[in-house]
Amino acid sequence: MITAMARQSRVRAAFAAAGLTGVLVAGCSSAGDKPAASSCKPSTGKVTLQYWNFVPGMKKVLDVWNAANPNIQVTMKNIANNSADQITNAVKANQAPDLAQIGYDSLPQFRSQDMLADVSGCAPATAAKSKFIDWTWSQSTFGGQGIFAFPQDIGPLAMYYRADLFTKYNIPVPKTWAEYQAAGKTLKAHDSSVAITAFDPSNSYLFDGLLWQKGGQMYSYKDGKWVVSIDNPNARAVAAYWQGLIKDGTVRTDLKNGSTPLTNAYAKGKLATMIGAAWSYTNLRDNVPKQSGAWRVAPLPQWSAGENRAGNWGGSTVAFIKGGKHTYEAVKFNEWLNSDPAALKIENSVGGLYPAATAGADLPALKVGTPYYGNQNIFDVFRQSAKNIDTSWQWGPTQVTAYTSLGDAMTSAVAKGSDLSAALKVSQDAVIKAMEGQSIPVTAGN
Amino acid sequence: MTSLTSNAAVPAREPGRAKRSRSRSGPRAGSIAAFLLPFFVLFTLFYIAPILYALVQSFEKIQRSGGQYGTLSTVFGGTTQYSAVLSNPDFWASLGRVGLFGIVQVPVMLFLSLLIALLLDSRLIRFKAFFRLTAFLPYAVPGLIAAIMWSFLYHPQLSPIVRTLDDLGLHVDFLSESSVLWSIANISTWLWTGYNMLIIHSALQAIPQDIYEAARLDGAGDIAIALRIKVPIVLPSILLATVFSIIGTLQLYSEPSVLAQVAPSVSTTFTPNMMTYGIASGGNHQQAAAMSVVIAVATFVLSFGFMKITNRKTDA
Numbered sequence: 001m002i003t004a005m006a007r008q009s010r011v012r013a014a015f016a017a018a019g020l021t022g023v024l025v026a027g028c029s030s031a032g033d034k035p036a037a038s039s040c041k042p043s044t045g046k047v048t049l050q051y052w053n054f055v056p057g058m059k060k061v062l063d064v065w066n067a068a069n070p071n072i073q074v075t076m077k078n079i080a081n082n083s084a085d086q087i088t089n090a091v092k093a094n095q096a097p098d099l100a101q102i103g104y105d106s107l108p109q110f111r112s113q114d115m116l117a118d119v120s121g122c123a124p125a126t127a128a129k130s131k132f133i134d135w136t137w138s139q140s141t142f143g144g145q146g147i148f149a150f151p152q153d154i155g156p157l158a159m160y161y162r163a164d165l166f167t168k169y170n171i172p173v174p175k176t177w178a179e180y181q182a183a184g185k186t187l188k189a190h191d192s193s194v195a196i197t198a199f200d201p202s203n204s205y206l207f208d209g210l211l212w213q214k215g216g217q218m219y220s221y222k223d224g225k226w227v228v229s230i231d232n233p234n235a236r237a238v239a240a241y242w243q244g245l246i247k248d249g250t251v252r253t254d255l256k257n258g259s260t261p262l263t264n265a266y267a268k269g270k271l272a273t274m275i276g277a278a279w280s281y282t283n284l285r286d287n288v289p290k291q292s293g294a295w296r297v298a299p300l301p302q303w304s305a306g307e308n309r310a311g312n313w314g315g316s317t318v319a320f321i322k323g324g325k326h327t328y329e330a331v332k333f334n335e336w337l338n339s340d341p342a343a344l345k346i347e348n349s350v351g352g353l354y355p356a357a358t359a360g361a362d363l364p365a366l367k368v369g370t371p372y373y374g375n376q377n378i379f380d381v382f383r384q385s386a387k388n389i390d391t392s393w394q395w396g397p398t399q400v401t402a403y404t405s406l407g408d409a410m411t412s413a414v415a416k417g418s419d420l421s422a423a424l425k426v427s428q429d430a431v432i433k434a435m436e437g438q439s440i441p442v443t444a445g446n
Numbered sequence: 447m448t449s450l451t452s453n454a455a456v457p458a459r460e461p462g463r464a465k466r467s468r469s470r471s472g473p474r475a476g477s478i479a480a481f482l483l484p485f486f487v488l489f490t491l492f493y494i495a496p497i498l499y500a501l502v503q504s505f506e507k508i509q510r511s512g513g514q515y516g517t518l519s520t521v522f523g524g525t526t527q528y529s530a531v532l533s534n535p536d537f538w539a540s541l542g543r544v545g546l547f548g549i550v551q552v553p554v555m556l557f558l559s560l561l562i563a564l565l566l567d568s569r570l571i572r573f574k575a576f577f578r579l580t581a582f583l584p585y586a587v588p589g590l591i592a593a594i595m596w597s598f599l600y601h602p603q604l605s606p607i608v609r610t611l612d613d614l615g616l617h618v619d620f621l622s623e624s625s626v627l628w629s630i631a632n633i634s635t636w637l638w639t640g641y642n643m644l645i646i647h648s649a650l651q652a653i654p655q656d657i658y659e660a661a662r663l664d665g666a667g668d669i670a671i672a673l674r675i676k677v678p679i680v681l682p683s684i685l686l687a688t689v690f691s692i693i694g695t696l697q698l699y700s701e702p703s704v705l706a707q708v709a710p711s712v713s714t715t716f717t718p719n720m721m722t723y724g725i726a727s728g729g730n731h732q733q734a735a736a737m738s739v740v741i742a743v744a745t746f747v748l749s750f751g752f753m754k755i756t757n758r759k760t761d762a
Contacts, residue, residue, distance in 0.1 A: 001510060113729050114518045145514075159540045221514050236499050254602065254621075261603035397515070401728040408713040415623045415711060437530060437730050439510045 040122035042328045048073045049330055050097035051318070051337075052087065054080035055152075057350025061343050065336060069279070072329045085111075091115045091322060098324040099334055101316045104139045105208075105395045105403075107149060110319065111142070112397035113438065117320040118146035122331045131339040135391040136356040140317050143394075149317035150334045151356035153347070155277030156385035157209050157311045160284065163296040163374070165194070173294035173298050176316055177241060180273075180301045184250030185201040187272055197273045199242055201410035201420075204403045204427075205263045205313055206257065206275065211235050212311035212393050214303060219396045220445070226435060228396065229445025230406070231421075232427040234356075237303075239421035246305065246414065253414050263287045275300070277313040278354035278382040285372040292371070299379040299385060310385040312393075354382055398434040459533040497742075504528070504736035520732070527736030536715045537737065541744070543627060546719055548695035552629040556687060559642035563680075564672050566643075567608065567650040578647070582640035589637060593704035596633045601708045621709040633701045638694075649683040650676060685756050689749045696745045699723075 051062070051074050057246050060325045062074050077097070079086045084106055102110055108329055110116050119125045125147045136151030138144075159174075166173055166183075174180040184196035200206075211218070216234035220227045245251045252271065255262040265271050266288050274280065284295055300310050304338045320327070337343050339357040347353045347386055348365055360366065361383050369375030409423035409430075428444065435442040507523030510516035533539055562581050564573055584592065600620035605711045611618050620629045653676065661671050677684075699719040706712035715721040718741045726734035 088729075109729055111515050112518075113516075200710065226514070254710065256708055256710060258600065261601045261708055264603050302695075398728055400724070404714040404724055404728075408715065411710045411713060434728055436732065437733055438508045441510075 008014070009226060015327075040119070040125075040328050040331070043326050046071050046073065047326045047329045048075060049099065049326060049333060050075055050077065051099040051333075051431050052077045052079045052083070052090075052097045053101035053316075053318070054078055054083055055101065055347060055351040057346060057352060060350060061337065061346045064332065064342055064346070069333075072333060073100040074333055087321065088113065088115065092367060094323065096321045097320060098326060098330045099318050100321050101152070102149065103314065103316050104136070104151075104312075104401050105205075107139065107142070107317065107319065108395050108397045111148060111398050112438070115322050117322045117324055118148055118149040119320050119327055119331055120147040122147075122327060124328075124335060125331045128331075128335050128339070131335070131358060133358060133386060135312075135389050135393070136315070138218050138391050139393075139395070140319075147320075149319035150338045151315075152318050152338050153279070153315045153351075153353035154356045154386055155209075155279050155312050155314035155354070156382045156389060157206075157213065157275065157277055157300050157313055158378075158381050158385050159298045159300055160274040160276055160280070160295055161298060162269075162291075162292045162294055165269075165272050174301050175299075175307050177301045177303055181241075181245060181248065181250075183272075183432055184245060185248055188248070188250050194270055195252045196245070196271075197252075197275060198248045198257075198265065198271055199245065199251040199253055200255060200257045200262075201253060201347075201414045202407040204406040204410070207238070207410070208403075208408065209277070209311035209313035210238050210275075212390060213300060213309050214258045214311075215309075215390060217393065218402070219394045221394075225441040225443045226396065227443055227445040228428055228431050228435070230402070231424040231446050235424050236421040239424060241419040245424075251321065266291070277315075278356040278379075278385075279314060279352050281370065281373070282352045283372075293374050295373055296376050297373060297381045299381055308388050309390070310388045312386075312389050315354075317356075354379070354386075396435075397429065397440055398431055401434040402427060402431045456518055477586055485609045500735040500738055503732050504739050506732045508730070508732060510703060523732065525749075527733045528740070531732055531737045531740055537718065537740075540718045540721050544696055544698050547627055547631055547698065548692060550628075551634055552688060552691045554631075554638050554694060555635045555691065556642060556684060559687065560646055560677070560684060562639070562643045563646040563650055564676060566647055567676065568668055568672065570668070578644075581643055584636050585638065585641040587637070589700050590704055592617055592637055593633055593701045596629075596636070597705050597708045600629055621705070621711055623711045626705065626709055626711045630698075630701050630705060633705075634695075634698075638691070642691070644679050645687050646683050647677050649680040685753070689753055692752060696741060696748070 023089055045243065053076060058076060062076055066073050075350075079101070083101065087096070087100045087102070087110075094291070096115075100200075107116070120141075128147075128150060129141075132140075132151045133154065136154060140149040140151050141147050159180075161173065163173075165171075167185060171183050171186050172179070174183045180196065187194050187196055208218070211234065214234040214237060216232050216238060218228065218230045218232070218235070220229070242251070246253060252265065255265055255271075263283075266274070266284065267290065269291075274284070276283070281297070284291070299308070302309065318338060320330060320334070338355070339359055341359060341363065344355045344357060344360050344363055345365065348355060348360070348363055354360070354366075355363065366379040366383070367377065369377050406423060406427035409426035410420060412418075413420045413423045428446070432442050432444055504527055505523060505525075506520045507526045509519050509521050511519075563569045565571055566578055566581075571577060587595075599607055602612075602619070602621075605620075608618060608620070619625060658671060658676060661675055666674070697719055698717045702712050702716045702720060706714070707717070714724050718737070722734050722737045722741065725737060
C-alpha cells in the first residue's frame, strides 16, 4: 500500500509539472502575449459549476443567476470554517470546486502550491480588467502574470469613532496619527476607563493594513528570489507608534479582534474608536444596537497632515481553481458575479460586502446614509479610502506563516513589555525559514 | 482483577465434551473473522493507511524549479523534516508546556477522581446517584462548549468571578502568560474528573462485600479500608486512567484553541498539535507530517513507558 501511495504522489507530481508548464510560460513571458493555459471554448449542453464561499446570502445571488442561465447552473458550498484548508484538501483529493472565495492575501500561497488556474487565454477574462479597481486587479493577476481570480470585495480602512464622546470632551476628530495619540491622552484624562481603541497584537491582518498605509512593503521579487523585508523602516515606525500608545496606557491590549469581550467593551462604552474596514460597519450595527447614532466614520488618520493614504484589510477574490473543466462558463459567471449591479446589490445588502468593481461605487445602497451612523453616508469615506490604496503592495507565498509569526511575536512583546518593532525581525526570520522549508528561493531584504 | 472468593466448585469435564468443543473451533473461527472483518477493513482504511501515508510524507520534501512560483514536486527528503522539527525551539517549548501540564494536571485530576469515587463508595454519602450524576455531568458538556464557557468566566471583561474578586481587592488574571496554562488545566480537570471517577467507581463496585466484613472484623475503620483495601484493588483502573490522560494531554488542542479566541497569551504554537496544524495550514504538509510522527512517538514512549514501570511495580 505504501508503494501505491508513493507511486500516486509521483504521478500526481508529474501531472502537476506537465499542467504547470503552461502557467510557467505565462509567468515568465511579458504581459500581453500569454498562451492559453486552459481551453476557453464554450461547453455544449448543461454545465454545473461549483462555487465555494462564505458570503452571507450568496444563495440569493445564485438564485438570480440560475434562473436566467438554465444551461450554466451554479451550486455552492459554505466554507466558513477553515476555508483555506477546505479548498486545499479538496484540490489534493481531486475534488476541487470550479471557483472559490480566496482572500487577496492568500492568492500567492495558493499559487505557490499550484492550486490556481490561469484563465488569461479567455478573451472575456482579459476584458474584465476595466471593471475592477486597479490594485485589486493587480493582486488578482500578480501584476499581469496571469488571470487567476476576479476581485470580489475590498476592505478599505477607516476610523469609526464615538462622535458623542469626542463632542462631549471637546476633542477634535483626529486627522493625523499624532492627533490620534493626543486624543487618546485627553480621553484618558477625562475618563480613565475609556481607551481610544483596542490594539490586538495578534491581529496581524489589521497591522499589515496599517503597514500598507505607511508603505511598509514586505515582499518583492528580484533576481530570481523573493525578497522578504518585513523588518523595514516604515513597518518599524508603525510598530513604534503603537508601542507609544501602549506606553501611554490609552489602548486596551487584552481584547482580541472578533471576540465577545471586545463586543462587550464596545457595548459598555469603553472604547472610543475602532480602526476597521468597510465590512466592519455591520459589527457595530448588529452587535451594539444601543449605540445607534453615536458612531461616525472618518478617514484613517494620516502620517503627515494633508496626506490621503489608506490601507486595506481583508476582502476576497473569487479564484479559478486548478482542475476546473468549464473555464469559459466559470469566467462568464465570475464576471457577472462580481460586476453585475444586480449581483453586487445583494452581496452588499445581505453579505455586507464592499464591491471591488468600479461599478460598485454607483450602487444605490452605497449612496444613502446609514441610520446607525446618524445617517452619515459612510460609504463615501470608504470610496475615498479605496482610491488611495497603494497598488504596489504584495503578499507572500507563505502568508499564513507570516501572519501567525508576526501575531505571536507582537503578542509576546506586549506581554513582556519589550520592543514591539523587534517582532518584525522575528517574523521575517520565521517567514524566510518557512520559505526555505518549501524550497522557495528567498533572501532577506534587510 | 483478582478474584478472592473463587471457591465455587468446578464441575469435572467429560472427555467427550472436550472433543466436541475442539471440533467446534473450525467454523466458529470463521464466523468470528466474518464479524471482525468490517472493523478491520475500516480500521485499516481510515486509521492505519493515513498513518502510513503521513509516515511516508514525513520523509519527503518540496522542490521547486523555475520562476517566481516554479514547478512543484515532492522528492525524497531523508531526515530533512525531522531535523527541522527537532531543531525548532518553539516545538520544544510546546512539548515542555504540555509536559509540565501533564505532570501537574494528571495527578491532581486522578487524585480528585479517586477521592470522589471513594466517597461515593463509602457509607458517608447519601443520595449517591445524584452526586454520581452531577460529578459526571461536566463530561457530558462538549469540550468546545465547556472551553467557551470557561473563557467567559476567565476574561476580565466578562467574568463575574474576576469582578467579584476585584471588588474584594484581589486582582487575578487567569489569562496572563504565567497563569493561562493552569487555567486550561482547570478546564481539563473539570471536564475529565467525572469520567475518570466513573472508571474507578465501577472498579470499586465490583469488589465483593465480604472483604469489608473481614476487614471490619479485624478492626479496620473506613479510612483504613479505603487506603489499604480499596485503592490497591482498583490500582489497575487508576493506572489505565493515567495512561489515557497522558495520551490526552500530549494531544491538547481544543481547549487552548478556544481560549486563544479571547486570550492573547495563547500563541499559535502553544501546544504541539496547534503547531502541527499551523505548519500544515502554512503549506508544508511534509514538515507537519514529521512533527505528528514525533509527537506520536513521544506519546507512545511515555504511555508505554509508564505502563511498563507500573507493571513491574505491581508484579513485584
